[in-house]
Amino acid sequence: MLRFLLARVEFPVNVIQGEEPFAEDEDWGYGPPRYLRPERVKLAAETLRATSYDQLLGDVDPAELTNAEVYPLRWGEPGALEWGRHWYDDLTQFLEAAAEAEDAVLVWLD
Template identity: 55%
Template sequence: MSMIGEYARITPDELKRALSDPDWAYDFVQELLDEQEEVDQPSGQARCLDTDKAWDAIGFLLRRVGFSVDIVHGEQLIPGADDWGYGPPCYLTPERVRIAAESLPSTSFETLVQGVTPGELSQADVYPQIWSDLSALDYVRHHYESLSPFFAAAAEEGDAVLVWLD
């Protein structure tokens, strides 16, 4: 079974409801995911996004450069939420989404991987264990580069973002 990094953009009112009714949040996000399966949208237009199994490598690389927002795990737990796959969801407030959206474009993938070796990723036990050579980073690049337009659209709309592993 794979661990997939998942994101959903939600309005401030939807966040407020999610915080008071985590079961509603789960059902609502499942509806968003179902709707998105029917329409293929670029990440800058989508309400949901996944980073497939690249989430841990993205998190590792962002921590290396001191990125100020935890866009991989979220920053606040939804109180009382059940497990959405590999634990309960977390969220980023609209303000933290805005900060991430402003910072992502200036944090190029080249900056993230500068000086990274396959051994460093393997030694850090970064999921999934595919780091026998740096060409595996091309897989991570694709998913990392989808985050900037997703967060930019969320920030432009004043949205919060739910984050979970499924």
């Protein structure tokens, strides 16, 4: 869901799948692991903090998510769009902490 919503607003950093190759010939789940350089982590953290979850939802129609087959596929249920709020908040806090420490972030989906 977050990948869909972030792509929809043309988020400047790929925080869901990473950006830089980490291990080209390794497959740790949904493709090889990638990472975000510290300056990209900082940009992501600043942009996430400046973009509330409500802004991210904007004028999203639940049917858009259903048509795009976005997990978990129950977008017509009342309150379904709230499903991603805690993930967004956690992602924001995590990237803010990494940015504060000037760390890179390893990203992979398993």
